[in-house]
Amino acid sequence: MGCPDHDARRHQGAPGLTTLGENSLARSGAIQRRVIGALLLREAITRYGRHGFGVLWIILEPALFTLGVAGLWYLVRGNAVSNMPIVAFAITGYSSVLMWRNTTNRCSKAIESNRPLMYHRNVNVLDIFLARILLEWVGATASIAALTILFASVGAMEWPQDPWPIIGGWLLMAWFSLGLGLIVGALSEYSETVERTWPIATYLLFPLSGAVFMVHWLPPAAREAVLWLPMVHGVEMIRHGYFGDLVPTYGDPVYFSCANLVLMLIGLALAREAGRRVRTR
Numbered sequence: 358m359g360c361p362d363h364d365a366r367r368h369q370g371a372p373g374l375t376t377l378g379e380n381s382l383a384r385s386g387a388i389q390r391r392v393i394g395a396l397l398l399r400e401a402i403t404r405y406g407r408h409g410f411g412v413l414w415i416i417l418e419p420a421l422f423t424l425g426v427a428g429l430w431y432l433v434r435g436n437a438v439s440n441m442p443i444v445a446f447a448i449t450g451y452s453s454v455l456m457w458r459n460t461t462n463r464c465s466k467a468i469e470s471n472r473p474l475m476y477h478r479n480v481n482v483l484d485i486f487l488a489r490i491l492l493e494w495v496g497a498t499a500s501i502a503a504l505t506i507l508f509a510s511v512g513a514m515e516w517p518q519d520p521w522p523i524i525g526g527w528l529l530m531a532w533f534s535l536g537l538g539l540i541v542g543a544l545s546e547y548s549e550t551v552e553r554t555w556p557i558a559t560y561l562l563f564p565l566s567g568a569v570f571m572v573h574w575l576p577p578a579a580r581e582a583v584l585w586l587p588m589v590h591g592v593e594m595i596r597h598g599y600f601g602d603l604v605p606t607y608g609d610p611v612y613f614s615c616a617n618l619v620l621m622l623i624g625l626a627l628a629r630e631a632g633r634r635v636r637t638r
Contacts, residue, residue, distance in 0.1 A: 389484065
């Protein structure tokens with residue numbers, strides 16, 4: 358006499374196998390979510406500690422930097438050289454830079470500092486990168502949101518004209534930081550030169566990133582050249598949402614998405630190879 362449950366599964370055939378596969382996939386996904394969550398918490402506590410403001414520095418650090426830069430622009434009367442509201446101009450520009458610059462800097466040598474964790478079966482290179490990238494996303498997003506609400510509430514800047522270009526530009530900027538972070542993090546495992554030179558490259562890219570100018574202000578030749586840089590499109594989209602038609606903008610979400618896709622695929626391939634390199638050591 359057969360087991361009723363076994364007979365039932367036998368009569369169900371392929372759907373039973375499908376359910377088993379889905380359960381296994383869901384279980385693997387749940388495990389990876391817990392691993393990334395634990396790594397994110399570990400990273401936050403290791404970096405900021407439990408005393409004073411603790412993990413609130415995730416938000417305070419980028420917010421204070423952006424606030425300081427906005428204050429400097431205001432003190433040197435940067436608003437006298439254009440019709441742009443200087444506080445909103447500084448917040449949109451420097452918050453965008455912090456998104457991709459801090460993410461890539463944190464991914465550099467992330468494998469080296471977390472190498473002992475590789476002995477755990479469920480921890481891989483991609484989990485370590487994602488934990489650091491998520492932490493920077495949270496800090497940068499909370500920073501620009503808090504500063505916007507604060508300054509708009511006290512009348513230091515206007516509320517954004519249209520939130521959707523801002524959200525779209527910010528999400529694409531996060532995607533850009535993901536791809537670039539994976540590339541820099543994986544390459545830094547192969548060469549110490551990458552770790553040494555990448556911070557220098559970020560300083561060189563900073564004045565070209567769109568943070569300190571509007572593309573419309575540039576001569577046509579310089580405008581075409583600077584639009585090859587993907588992050589410029591994100592800044593232009595965000596500023597279009599903030600300022601509306603005050604100044605023409607040149608953000609192209611299709612070009613930015615295509616560039617992000619290429620960067621992410623390269624980053625994933627490099628991260629996989631870096632993971633194999635770590636496992637074989």
